Amino acid sequence: MAFRVETNGRLDGGSPVPKYHQLKQILKEKIETGEWAPGDLIPSEPELCRMYGVSRTTVRQTMASLVSEGLIVRQQGKGTFVAGPKIEQELVGFYSFTEDVMRKGLRPRSEILSKGVTAASKAVASKLGLAPGERVVYLTRLRLADEEPIMLETSYLPEKYCQGLDQIDFRGRPLYDVLGQDFNVELTRARETFEAAVADEYEASWLRIWPGAPVMP
Amino acid sequence: MAFRVETNGRLDGGSPVPKYHQLKQILKEKIETGEWAPGDLIPSEPELCRMYGVSRTTVRQTMASLVSEGLIVRQQGKGTFVAGPKIEQELVGFYSFTEDVMRKGLRPRSEILSKGVTAASKAVASKLGLAPGERVVYLTRLRLADEEPIMLETSYLPEKYCQGLDQIDFRGRPLYDVLGQDFNVELTRARETFEAAVADEYEASWLRIWPGAPVMP
DNA sequence: TTTGTTTTGTTGTAATTACAAGTGCAGGTA
DNA sequence: TACCTGCACTTGTAATTACAACAAAACAAA
Structure with a gap:
């Protein structure tokens, strides 16, 4: 006990299962059990090397794999952080379709397919930290890049944070801009669902003909 | 000229863009232009090292990236091959959700959210090689693996190939099985749209509460 | 206080080396 | 023929080294 390393x-090392895979399972478990919570800074590469007696090569191979699975996020100079559920990642990480598309040199545009206010379903309410039945604003937008439909997106937001949202014209403006400037909504309370990130030809043409289909759950 | 290497x-090397990224763009272009066709064996790692004057580390970093993008497939002992286009992979390559899930040791299940017959929209008709207005069967299924919602899928098929499809109970059976045995439909005429391949917790719970929403275009 | 510089710690890129493991073939052996 | 052994070639795993790029805090100078 006294000299426990x-x-x-x-x-x-003798196992047929590669070290980077063993390490991956270990780290994965720490994340999934909540020992490492979303947003947490996890040990640095040199620390992990020491802790598990492997080279940086192996640690980095593990990390790359976890990144590709979306479990961690790395930032040069800062460290490696546990990623939240994908949704949170894209919101809290300030994902913006508009900015993302512009970065690629394309012209972003949104078409609002439907919007309104409704009572929160149990599932939506639990995700937003509301009582079931509380009113939420929903918004279904078709996102286009250079007039090419790319993404169908449905957002839910608590109505109490968004009085008057339906009067706003935010075509072309990132939703978070609108909320931030006009409503000062706390971003972490927003949740979105993303669908159909695929942009193949057929999907696109299928989206294009969507008139304003009633897609609300 | 005579001594061109x-x-x-x-x-x-002096460029700010990393070598593995430069190499990635080069290989990507060869694939996208068709210089390297699907199924082709591409140069081995040592060959690429020699051709572009980089280390195997760099070549492997490039390859890993291309694998994660689904552009190439690697096989130990054999080599690296150009992958076919994703759509082709999944449809013409006889993609079957049922088989795919079973291969992973999970129990596949489908819930039919809606089905019926409707007149083909112009977009659907053109994709299926029909005249606009011809009747098509549509089918929206929620696919589950071990009771976990994984995929929301909408299929369109020409009705003339599918007389009586609506009477069939194909829960648990691959759609192509049903069509092949009972209707002898030519597979290449089938088209599907895939949505929401993500399986994170929130997406799943959102799918779960979907009653039978009218999602037809 | 403010600004600029240095230092420390982090991840990113890259080369090099070594061996393991899978594939296929050529050649030898029964 | 049938089987096996070795060899050549492929990708996979892993350690080591070196430096670049970035971030933040500590520190020094105005």
């Missing part, structure tokens, strides 16, 4: 355990 | 050109 401060390490989370060496990885099994 | 047989190489595809060294990469620019």
Whole structure:
């Protein structure tokens, strides 16, 4: 006991399962069990090397895999952080379709297919931290890049944060801009669902003919 | 001219854009232009090292990226091959959700959210090679793996190939099985749209509460 | 206080080396 | 023929080294 080495355990080198995969499972578990919560800074590469007795090569191979699975986010000079659920990632990480498309040199545009206010379903309410039945604003937008339909997006927001949202014309403006400037909504309380990120030809043509279909749950 | 070195050109080391990214663009272009066709065996790692004057580290970094984008497929001992287009992979390559899920050791299940017959819109008609207004069968299914909603899928098929499809109970059976055995439909005439391949927790709960929403265009 | 510089710690890029493991073939052996 | 062994070639795993790029805090100078 007294001389127990401060390490989370060496990885099994003789095992047929590669070290980077063993390490990946270990880190994955820490994330999934909540030992490492979303937003947490996780140990740096050199620390992990020491903790598990592997080279930086192996640690980085593990990290790359976790990044591609969307479990962690890395930032040069700062560190590696546990990613929230994808939704949160894109919102809290300040994902903006408009900016994203512009960065690629394309012209972004949104078509509002439907919007309004409705009572929150149980599922939506729980995600937004509301009581079931509380009123939420919904918004379904077709997002286009250079007039090419790219994404169908449905957003829910608590109505109490968005009085008058339906009068706003935010075509061409990022939704978060509108909310931030005009309503000062706390971003972390917004949730969105994203559908159909695929942009293949057929999907596009299918989206194009959508008139204003009633897609609300 | 006479002594031109047989190489595809060294990469620019002084450039701010990393070598593995430069190489990635080069290989990507060869694939997208068709110089390397789907199924082709592309140069081995040592060959690429020689051709572009980079280390195997860099080549492998490039390859990993292309694999994650689905442009190439690698096989230990054999080599690296150009992957077909995704759509083709999944449809013409006889993609079957049921088989795919079973291969992963999970129990596949489908819930039919809506089905019926309608007149083909112009867009759908053109994709299926029909005259506008011809009748098509539509089918919206929620696909589950071990009771976890994974995919929301809408299929269109020409009615003339599918007389009586609505009487069939194909829960648990691959759609192509049903069509192949009972209707002998030519697979290449089928088209599908895939939505929401993401399986994160929130998306799942959102799908779960979908009663049978009218999602037809 | 404000600004600029240095230092420290982080991830990113890259080369090099070594061996393991899968594939296919050529050649030898029973 | 049938089987096996070795060899050549492929990708996979892993350690090591070096430096670049970025971020933030600590520090020094105006």
